[in-house]
Amino acid sequence: DTEVTQTPKHLVMGMTNKKSLKCEQHMGHRAMYWYKQKAKKPPELMFVYSYEKLSINESVPSRFSPECPNSSLLNLHLHALQPEDSALYLCASSRGDGGNYGYTFGSGTRLTVV
C-alpha cells in the first residue's frame, strides 16, 4: 500500500460543530503531517508528528487539535471553526526524521465552514 487515505473527502460544518478529519497510512512511515492549503497557494504546515509524538505545532489556534493514536493513524479534531478556516486539509507522511525524504500526500479533505 503506497497511499495516504483521508476521510471524509468533503465536509461542511457550522461554526458550533465538532468534527474530525482522519488520515491513515500503511507504508511504515514514522512522520505524519497536517497541512492547510488555500486556493492557488502552497500547503502551509500545521502539525508534525514524529514517531507518534507531536514535534511541531506551527502556532495553530486551539480550535484545531491533532491526535496520533498509533503510527498509522492521524486525526485532526475541529471545534468552533471560523469561515476563514475553509480550505483543503492535507495529510502527508514520510519515512522518518530529518525531513529529507519525499512526502506522500493524501487526497485531502475539502472543508467548508458555514
Added chain:
Amino acid sequence: GENVEQHPSTLSVQEGDSAVIKCTYSDSASNYFPWYKQELGKRPQLIIDIRSNVGEKKDQRIAVTLNKTAKHFSLHITETQPEDSAVYFCAAVPYYGNNRLAFGKGNQVVVIP
C-alpha cells in the same frame, strides 16, 4: 528559517516545447529539494527530488538541476504534453529541518495543444 522563491509564477508553453521553472533558497544548510505537481482539485504528488550531494537528476522527460553555490535549483520538462498542465511547487528542507518543508509559492504551467 528557509525562504524559497519560485519563478515565474505562470508559464505557458506550446505542446512539445520545453518548460523550465527556477527556485532559489536562502539557507545554505538545506540539503533536500523535492518538486511536487498538483493538478486541479488533486493532491500534490512528488515527481522528482534531489539531494545536495548531486548536481543533476533525470527521470524520463523531467530533470532537476542544483547549483549549491548560487543556491538555486530548476525543474526541466522536455517534450511537454497537455497532461503536464498543473501547478508545480518546489521545496527545500534544511538539514536541521525537523521534517519542515519550505514550499515555494507555486508555478502554474499551461501546455497549449
